[in-house]
Every structure is written in structure tokens, then in C-alpha cells.
């Protein structure tokens with residue numbers, strides 16, 4: 127049994143403080159990718175956490191937040207995932 131640390135990541139500022147990141151996924155680009163469009167990485171795109179905090183503030187929620195539009199096609203049919211810290215120790 128592994129115990130998960132109880133970290134409440136509910137704001138953008140907490141994500142950044144703990145080294146987490148965000149990436150987005152565009153449903154429209156992903157749909158093209160699935161249809162066989164020669165698309166290198168599907169609908170995924172990086173979200174610049176610093177830029178998002180600059181726009182929304184560190185206390186902005188990251189729970190069910192509005193994802194930035196897709197940088198490739200401009201679609202707002204996007205979602206997001208939180209990525210684990212890349213720096214360990």
C-alpha cells in the first residue's frame with residue numbers, strides 16, 4: 127500500500143510553487159489526428175504556466191478552469207492536464 131501525499135492543488139500559484147506544469151489538449155486537432163492527418167503530436171500543446179499566472183493571478187483556480195485556446199487552430203474546445211514536477215529533490 128502506498129500512501130499518496132495529500133497536496134491540494136487548487137490554484138495556479140500552488141502548481142507553480144510545487145513545480146507542476148500544465149499542458150493542454152485540443153479536441154479539434156486531436157480529431158484531425160485520429161482521422162489520419164499527418165499531425166506530429168495530436169492535439170497536445172504546452173501551456174505556459176507563468177504566462178497564465180501573469181494573466182489570471184496566482185490565486186486563480188486550476189479546478190475546471192477555462193483552458194487557453196489552441197495555439198495551432200485557435201479552437202476553444204480544449205482541455206488540460208496537470209503534469210508532475212520535473213525536478214526531483
Ligand SMILES: [Zn+2]
Nearest residue numbers: 152155196199
Ligand atoms: Zn487545435
